[in-house]
Amino acid sequence: MPDVFADLVGQDEAVDTLRRAAASAAAVLRAAHAPAPAADDPDGYADEVDGDGPAVDPGAGMTHAWIFTGPPGSGRSVAARAFAAALQCAYGTGCGECPGCHTTMTGTHADVRLVVPEGLSIGVGEMRALVLRAASTPSGGRWQIVIIEDADRLTEAAGNALLKAVEEPPPRTVFLLCAPSTHPDDVSVTIRSRCRVVPLRQPPAGAVAEVLVRRDGIAPDVAQWAAAAAQGHVGRARRLARDPEARQRRDAVLAVPRRLTGVGTALDAASALIEAAEAEAEASVAEADAAERAALQTALGAGGTGRGAAGAMRGAAGQLKDLEKRQKSRATRAQRDALDRALVDLAGFYRDALTMALRAPVAPVHTDTAAMAEAGAQKWAAEGALRRLEAVLECRTAIEANVKPRIAVEAMMLTLWKG
Numbered sequence: 447m448p449d450v451f452a453d454l455v456g457q458d459e460a461v462d463t464l465r466r467a468a469a470s471a472a473a474v475l476r477a478a479h480a481p482a483p484a485a486d487d488p489d490g491y492a493d494e495v496d497g498d499g500p501a502v503d504p505g506a507g508m509t510h511a512w513i514f515t516g517p518p519g520s521g522r523s524v525a526a527r528a529f530a531a532a533l534q535c536a537y538g539t540g541c542g543e544c545p546g547c548h549t550t551m552t553g554t555h556a557d558v559r560l561v562v563p564e565g566l567s568i569g570v571g572e573m574r575a576l577v578l579r580a581a582s583t584p585s586g587g588r589w590q591i592v593i594i595e596d597a598d599r600l601t602e603a604a605g606n607a608l609l610k611a612v613e614e615p616p617p618r619t620v621f622l623l624c625a626p627s628t629h630p631d632d633v634s635v636t637i638r639s640r641c642r643v644v645p646l647r648q649p650p651a652g653a654v655a656e657v658l659v660r661r662d663g664i665a666p667d668v669a670q671w672a673a674a675a676a677q678g679h680v681g682r683a684r685r686l687a688r689d690p691e692a693r694q695r696r697d698a699v700l701a702v703p704r705r706l707t708g709v710g711t712a713l714d715a716a717s718a719l720i721e722a723a724e725a726e727a728e729a730s731v732a733e734a735d736a737a738e739r740a741a742l743q744t745a746l747g748a749g750g751t752g753r754g755a756a757g758a759m760r761g762a763a764g765q766l767k768d769l770e771k772r773q774k775s776r777a778t779r780a781q782r783d784a785l786d787r788a789l790v791d792l793a794g795f796y797r798d799a800l801t802m803a804l805r806a807p808v809a810p811v812h813t814d815t816a817a818m819a820e821a822g823a824q825k826w827a828a829e830g831a832l833r834r835l836e837a838v839l840e841c842r843t844a845i846e847a848n849v850k851p852r853i854a855v856e857a858m859m860l861t862l863w864k865g
Contacts, residue, residue, distance in 0.1 A: 450531040450540035450547050454521050455657050455680055456649030463507075463644060464529045465540070470508040472538025475588060509642045510615040513597070513623045513633060516646030518790075519679025522624035523595045525646060527551065530558050530591045530622060546588065557584045561594045565775030568594070570603035577611040580619050590619040597623035598632035605634050612640045648678040658687055677794060677811055682787065695722060699788045700795055700815050703822060703862065712859040719788055719859075720852050727780035735773045742769055785851055789842050795819055796835035803828040830865045837861035 451461045512529070514522040531550035532540030534557065541547055549555040561568065561576060576592060584590045594600075600608065612621055621641075625632045628643055654673035657680065658664045664672070664687045675696070676683035685692040702715050742765065794811035798819035801808050803826070810816045823831060841858035845851050 449542040450528040450535075450551060452542070453657065453661065453680075454525050454528055456653035456678075457521060457525065457646050460525060460644050460646055464525065464532065467507045467509075468529065468532035468535070468540060469538055471533050471589070472535075474508060475538075510619065511612045511621045511623070511637075511641040513625060513628060513638065513641045513643045514646060515625055515627050515632075515643060517626065517648050517678075519676065519682060520646040520648055521680060522646060523593070524680075525644065526593045526595075526622040526624055527560070530555075530593060530620075533589045533591060533620060534558065534586065546586070555586075557586050557589065558591045558593065561592065563596050563599045563779070565772060565779055567599045567601050568596075568604050569601055570607055573600065573604040573607040577607055580611065580621075581616045584618050588618075590616065591622065592619070593622045593624070595624045598625045605637060609634070609637050609640075612637060649680065651678060654678060654680055654683050658683060662688070664688070671813065674809070675791075675794075675812055675814075677790065679790075695726065695788070696791050698722065699791045700812060700818075702792060702859075703795060704818060706859065706863040708863070709860070712863040713856060716852065716856040716859045719785070719855055723781050723785035723788060723851075726784040727777055730780050730784075731773070731777050735777075738769060738773065739766075742766065782845060782851065785845065785855070786842060789838055793835060793838040793842075796822075796831055796838060799823045799826065800828060800831040800835055803831050826865060833865055834862050 451464070454461055512526075514525050516522050527550065528540060531542075531547045532538070534546035534550050534555060535541055536544040536546050542551075546555070550558050553560060559576060559579065561572070580590055580592045582590060594608075608621070611619075615621070623633065623637075623641065627633075628638050633641075651670070651673040654676070655666070655669040658669035658672065659666050662684060664684075668687050669683075672683040672687035675686055686696065699719070702719070705715055706712050791812075795815060795818075798810040798812060798816065799822040801810070802816075802820050803823035810819060812819070826834065837858050841854045844854040844857075
C-alpha cells in the first residue's frame with residue numbers, strides 16, 4: 447500500500463520537508479514519554495532513533511503552525527491532510543497502513559478537524575468554536591490537528607481569533623493552513639510570521655497523467671490529454687478524464703471565441719456562460735441541501751404526532767432560515783467556482799493563441815483547439831491575443847473581488863469581441 451504522500455503529485459521537495467518534520471514530531475513524542483536520560487547522556491538523544499535511520503533531534507523541523515501555498519490544483523489540501531496523517535502515524539512516517547494514517551486520510555480521526563468553507567468566507571463564530579475544541583488534549587495521545595482549507599477566506603475577525611491561538615498554542619495542537627500565497631490579501635502578516643511555509647508548485651502534466659493512470663486506471667492517452675487540458679490541476683484532470691458532462695462543458699467554453707461576431711452574440715455568450723455555471727452549481731449542491739434540510743427537520747420533530755410536535759416545528763422557523771442562508775452562500779460559492787473553471791479554460795485558449803503568435807516553443811494547453819488558436823493568432827497577432835488573455839484574467843480578479851459575475855463576464859465578452 448502506498449504511503450500517505452503518494453497522491454501529492456510533483457512535489458518532491460515539499461514531501462521531503464514534511465517527512466523530516468513528521469520524523470521530528472515523532473521524536474518529540476518519544477522524548478516526552480521516555481525515562482530520564484542517563485548520566486552519560488544528559489541530552490537524552492541516544493534513544494531518539496527514527497526506525498533504522500539516524501538519530502533525530504526532537505523538535506528539529508517541527509513547529510505548531512504551517513501554511514501550504516500554491517496555485518489551484520497544486521495539492522495544498524492534499525499536502526495538509528497527508529502531513530496530518532504522518533503526524534498521527536504510529537511510526538511517524540505516514541506509512542498509510544496504521545489506524546492513525548487510515549482514519550486521518552478517510553476523515554474519521556477524532557483528533558483531526560478539517561475546515562472546508564462552504565460559503566464565501568469563514569466566520570468568527572466558527573473559528574472561535576474550532577480554536578476552543580483544538581485546545582483539548584488529543585484523545586489518541588499524539589497531536590490535535592486543525593486543517594483549514596482556503597484560509598484566505600477567513601474574515602478579519604476570524605483571522606484575529608486564529609491569531610490568538612497561533613500566538614499561544616496548546617502544547618499538542620498543530621494548525622495547517624492552505625492558501626494561494628502568503629500575500630497579505632491571502633494571509634495576514636501576523637499569522638504568516640508565526641507559521642512555517644511549504645510552497646507547492648503546479649505539477650507537470652506528465653506527473654498528473656502518471657497518477658491518473660496509476661490510481662484511477664485511466665487510459666494513458668486520455669490521461670495525457672486531460673492533464674494538459676487541466677493545466678496541472680489534478681482534480682480537474684480527473685473530472686475531464688472520467689466525466690463526459692465536464693468535457694461537454696469545456697467544449698462549450700472553448701467554442702466561445704468563434705461565436706463572438708457582434709455585441710448581441712457577446713452578450714448571448716455571457717448569458718450562456720453564467721447559466722451553465724448556475725446549472726452546474728445547482729446540480730453539485732442539490733443533494734447535500736436536501737439531505738441537510740431533511741436531517742434538520744427530523745431533528746426538530748417533523749412528522750411527529752406527539753404533544754407539542756406542531757409547536758416545535760413552528761418554533762423551528764429561525765433554524766430553517768439559518769440553514770437556507772448557509773445553503774445559499776454555498777450555492778454562490780459553487781457557482782463562482784464553476785465559472786472560474788470555465789474562465790481558466792478560456793484563458794488557456796488565448797494563452798495558446800499568444801504563444802503561437804510569438805512562435806514560442808511550448809506545447810499548447812488545448813491540443814484539440816490548436817487549429818482554432820492558430821487562426822486566432824494570425825488574425826489578432828500577439829498584441830490582440832494578449833489583450834484578450836488579460837481580459838479573461840481581469841474578469842477572474844473582478845469576480846474574486848465580489849463584482850457581480852454577470853457584469854464582469856459581459857464586460858469580458860465585449861473585450862474579447864472588440865480586442
